[in-house]
Amino acid sequence: MIVCICKRVSDREIRRLVDEGATSLADIRKETELGTQCGKCACEARRIVRELNDH
Numbered sequence: 001m002i003v004c005i006c007k008r009v010s011d012r013e014i015r016r017l018v019d020e021g022a023t024s025l026a027d028i029r030k031e032t033e034l035g036t037q038c039g040k041c042a043c044e045a046r047r048i049v050r051e052l053n054d055h
């Protein structure tokens, strides 16, 4: 599933980055530019990062 349409970042990509040590939306943004265009994906992306970090 694509989370960030503008930058074409999928939930799978986010999961991979969390597995590699990303702990925040800022970390994901640094690697993928997620959320740097329209910003609509930020809430959902943050939720996914939190959820993955809780597990």
Ligand code: FES
Pocket (backbone or CB within 6 Å): 003, 004, 005, 006, 007, 034, 035, 036, 037, 038, 039, 040, 041, 042
């Ligand atoms: Fe992520 Fe637009 S959907 S910046």
